[in-house]
Structure formats: structure tokens, C-alpha cells
Amino acid sequence: MTDTEQRLAAIRGDAPPKRHNARTIAALTGNPGCTRRAVLDGAGVDKPALAERVGFPARFGQSRFAITRGNVFEAQVKADGGAELLRLVAERLGVPVPAAASWTDLGDGDDPATRARRSATLLTEALSPTGSHPAESAALFDHPMLGLSVAGQRVHLEPDLVAARLGGRFHVVEIKSFPVIDGQADPAKLAAAAVQSAVYVLALRELLTARGHDPQLVSHEVLLVCPRDFSNEPVAHLLDVRRQLLVVRRQLDRMDRLDTLLADVPADFTADPAADPAALADSLARVPARYAPDCLASCELAYFCRHEARGQTGTLGRPVREALGGIADVGEVLALAGGEPATDPERAEAAALLRTAARLRADALATA
Template sequence: MSRARLAELRGPGVRPRPLDARALAALAANPGCRRRALLDGAGVDKGALAQALGSPAAYGRSQFAIVRGNAFEARVKSDGGTDLLRLLHERLAPGTPPPAPEEVATPDLSAAGPEGRTARTALALREATAAGGWALLDHPMLAVEVAGSPAYVEPDAVVVHPDGSWTVVEIKSFPMIDGSADAAKVGAAARQAAVYVLALEPVARHTAARTGRPVHVRDRALLVCPKDFSNLPTAAAVDVRKQLATTRRQLARLTRVEEIAEALPPETTFDLRLADDGRTATRPPEELAQAVEAVGAAYVPECLAACELAFHCRGRSREDGAVEALGRGVRGELGSLRTVEEVLAAAGAGEDPADPEAERDPAVAALRRAAALRAEALAGAAVPAPRAKEPGCR
């Protein structure tokens, strides 16, 4: 798909909203959602779109958490990243000589635009690898293809080892208490690190071909967090092989953006502005909803923590009675039953377990058995309790 068509979808003059690793990890977790693939590929601001539809997202990082995270990251990278490299050496390279601060290269990665920064990052990685020393790349820019369109991601840091290997560094502000952190937050950080490793792999292959040195991206990322309840950094090595394999497989399954857009009416747009007699007005929510509904979605409850349009999609899913709104596990157990009405009808269609329909569909048999057990439990609960003795009775 041409960039012009993507610009038409988000609106003329509207800057594309960049994808980050957090959004890419969420997109890879639900590759069947064509709606998110198209909106993310076109750079549409889903948060503003959800607000215009009347279903704003009720989540997001607080300003306090952002400021705290930025302050901790600055603390970790101060003095040329001395603490960061010390932690990396302790966790990932204990058998090698520790790097001296003056031996660590810190290349300048500034350039114009994401394409320029991506090219500058690739050049810096190639030069550092060819030099055969330590290098710390602060906020490099990497590109990864998502549904046929490039997405630019920015890890906190990438460290080049003297042996030609590269390590992704993730710096988070949640604490690591007694050497362990919240499992859900660590898992989210591992999924983000896997996106960065995936984006580094083609750069590593190109660097190896240009420098003649063996280059590989390590599948263990360095997670840096505050130690206990202080602002002192500590770290742990996180194995991202599982997350990397999952992300690679799921992103490969994503339908290409141009294939999704070809099925849309030519006048489809997600532009919130409506030009009317030279004045700019807000596009009616009904028109925006029609454009959004023209693209198929795959709502699951996990979307509530990962997508700005989740509340809108949940409302539509409930209106349609789709069983997907109950979760992937429930959807898998119900087999061919697609709506809540079908489930209720199957559960109450009969009580005979030998019914031919129940024999043909194990889900129907399980539903009828569950309905019978529920009726039995309710009948037992309806038994009146013994009456209390009257006062004065013995």
C-alpha cells in the first residue's frame, strides 16, 4: 500500500502516530484483529478515535509514573552508563574483564526523522562491532515490519560486547524486591525486549556481512529496576526466547495492511476532522463508527489492558452476543457455538444426555450437564431452613 493511501485513511495533514514496542507486543498477541492492524499500520491515533466514539480508554501510565521512570533511567545512565555496564557485566559477562569507563564508546545517534535515526543506529552498530570493543547505544532507533508497513521502535539501550554480540537493555521503574519483581510486569518487559531483539536481527545479519565478523543478538535481555525500595539500580537477566518465537510467529500471521484496505469502501476515513465550507468541524460519531465497523475486529478481554478501542469493541461484541467477549478459553471450549444465545439454547434444549445433538457435539453435552448440576444445586438451596424456636420454648 502506498503512503498516500495510508495518509487518506488517517486524514490529510494528520501526522502518523508511531508504534512502540508495547503496542507491537499487544498487536502480536492478537494477530487476528484486522482492525488494530490497519489502524496501527496507518498511524491512526486510536485514543482520540475512541474518545470521539464515546468509548474512551480508562487506562494509561500516570504522569507521576512517567516522571519517576525518566528520573530512574537518567540515574542508571549517568556517568557514561557506569552502573549499567557494571550490572550487565555481573549478570551476562562475569567471565570477561569488566569494561573501564574510558573504554566504552557512546556514539551520537541523532539524525533527522525516524528513517535517519534508524540508518544512524545501523551505522553505529556496524562501527562498534568492527572496532571490537564495548559500546553503549542510548535510545537507538530500529525498524520492524508490521503487516507490510515499517514500524519504528526505540529500546532504552543496546550494548555491544567485544565478542560481537549485542544485548538489549530494558529499564523499568517497578521495584525488584529481594531479587524478584512482579511476574506480570516482568513478562510485559520480556515481550517488549523480544520486539527489540526481533528488530535487531536483520541489522546483525547485515553487520556480519559488512564487517566479516560473527554477530548475534543475545536472547537474554538485561532488565534494570530499582533495588528494594531505594533508587539504586539492580538487574536480572531475562530469557526472551519464548517471547521472541511467539512474537515472530504472530507478526508473520498478521494480514498485510494493503489487503485489509482493499476491502474497504473508497470513501472510508478515520479522520476526526470534517471540512465544511472552509471551516473544520468534528466528524459525527456515527460516521466514524461506520468506518471502524467496516474493519473486522477480534475482541478478547485481554484487549482492555492493551488497546485504546477495547471498550468500543467490547460494547459491539456484547451487542452481538459473541462468546469471544467471555475469553479465549471459553471460546475454545464452546466449539461451534458462536453466540451467547446459541449457548443458552444448547444448555436448555433438553435434559436427556443421550440426545443425538449432545452426542454429536461434546460442548452441548457439557453445557447440558452443567445446566443440570446448576438446577440441582439451586433446588437444594431452596430447601427452607429450620424455624427458630419461639422465645421461652425449651
């Protein structure tokens, strides 16, 4: 074990590290500046257990109903060896619908490492036309097992589908059960799906690179298949995930440099969910966090961090904080708006703006 690995094991306690998945890797990009999160995720801490132990249990995750609905929709879309899916994907890519497509189910049996090896072999074989894969035919791979390194840990990832030989490239296909109504999907869900798909694209590109192929054979355009309007009729959309690829890559590189982050973390820092709750809360408070409202949808510690950050303008979101002159403390904002002189000359401009805003608000209320 390296020094860093020993340190991370001590932070997490006796439990084995929690493994990441595409959703948790995607969530890492939600608040990349947060040291607390990077250290906890790097150490593989059981964050739901930790949040519960300090008295602020996480309150997000898919309901059982949503999971069941998602599975039913996915099975419907993939029925008949993916015939309808193939048509949807080909049409959305603007290529002729192939007369033939092979369907390979990589989702069943075996342990993840064996599945990953089998997936790697079959996916790379799809690059070379053979008797069973003629150049003009498409190949659909159901639930291939891919891999990515996160903070030195090998993580297994399972996209819904990878389509090969359509438009000459691999395409990641994600099937989601949230609806697209009048051509519009929920922006937050769409953004999360784009980052998650970017994680799969990255993993597939790394596989091709490791096997000596051009990683650009994996398209940066992913296909998102959702129900149309209020029906179960599937509709496919193209998402360009180039920006998300950069963001995910940057955050994974940061996780690989955990020893740099750990240099600023107290030597006795613990996040072991079995430790005393008060000691845990004290310990967490000594590692800097950067709470923002987005944390509520992406990090299990959100309620703890929100409570800790009360009275800070950051809890209202970055745009509000910036609109308040970048001042961190709500009390100071109110004092300046009420006419207290700025003690720091750098705050003079913000103070003048806040006083003007307060006066305009008072005038508006008086007129009303």
C-alpha cells in the first residue's frame, strides 16, 4: 500500500471502499472545487452512512417506481433484438437503416472483470469486418462492461447499449424513462444524462486506446432514447458531449492527484461512519467544502453542508452570491445594504450597489 492508499484507508475506516458507477462519477463534476467531496469520494467513504451518522441523511435517489418504469421502458425499446432501436438510432444519425444488425447480450452472468474482458474483445472485434460482421452490417452490444480508473481504483461501468458500424463509428446509447414533451426534456435530467454518457464515451475511448485503436472511433455524439410526450413511444435525440468529456476528464485527473489534496487535510481527519457522530462532524468541519444548492441533487452530504453553511450567501447559489457583490456573509450584506460603512475599501463598490438596491426596493414597496 502506498502512503496515499494508507491515508485513504484510515479516513474511510474499516469498511472496503465504495465503488463508483457512472452516476457517481458524473456527480463528481457537479462541484469540482469542493475538497471535502474529492477526499471523501477518493477514499471511497460510504457517504450515505456518513450523512446518516452525523444526523443529516441523504434524501435523493430514484424511487422504486421510477426504477421499475425505467426497466420496463428499456425492455420495450430493446425488444425484437433491438430492431426498433436500430431504426431510431440510424435515422437520428442520418444514415441508412442497415438491413442487418447483430445483437450481443453482454449483460448476463460472470463476474464484472470477466464481463469486461469479454466486452473488450467483442467490441474491438467489431472494428474489423469478418464473415460474421460484414462491413455493411451494424452491431449492437447490450450492456457491455467497460472500465475507468477513478482515484486509482478500477471502476466497472455499464452503458445501456453501444452501437457499432453506424456512420463508421461507435455510439453510446442511453435509454432514460423521463419524457421528452414537445421536444423538450427536463434540463437537469438532460444535463445529468449527458455527463453520464460522457463517462461511457471516455471509458470506451480508453478501451480502444489500450487495444491500439483510434479513440476517435467513438463518437462524441451520444443517443438519448426517451418516451415521447406522455406515451411510451420512444424518441431518439443526439447529444454532443464534448464539453462534458473535458469536465469529466479534468475531474478524474484531479482525483488521481489526491496526495496533493491530502497535504492540506488534517492528519487525524476521519470520515469513518462508525466513529462518534460529534467527532465526525468536527472532523468534517476541518476540511473545506463549497456548498451550493446543486449539491442537493448530487451529493449525499448536502444537508450537512447546507446546515454548516447557513448564513452564507453561497447557500443561495452562485448567481445570487455574485449579485450580492461576492460577499460571503448574509449578515454583512444586510449591514452594508442598511448603510453601515464598508470596513474594507474593496467592498466600497459592493456596498454602494447594495445600498442603491435597498433604496429602490424600499421605494417600490412604498409606492405599492
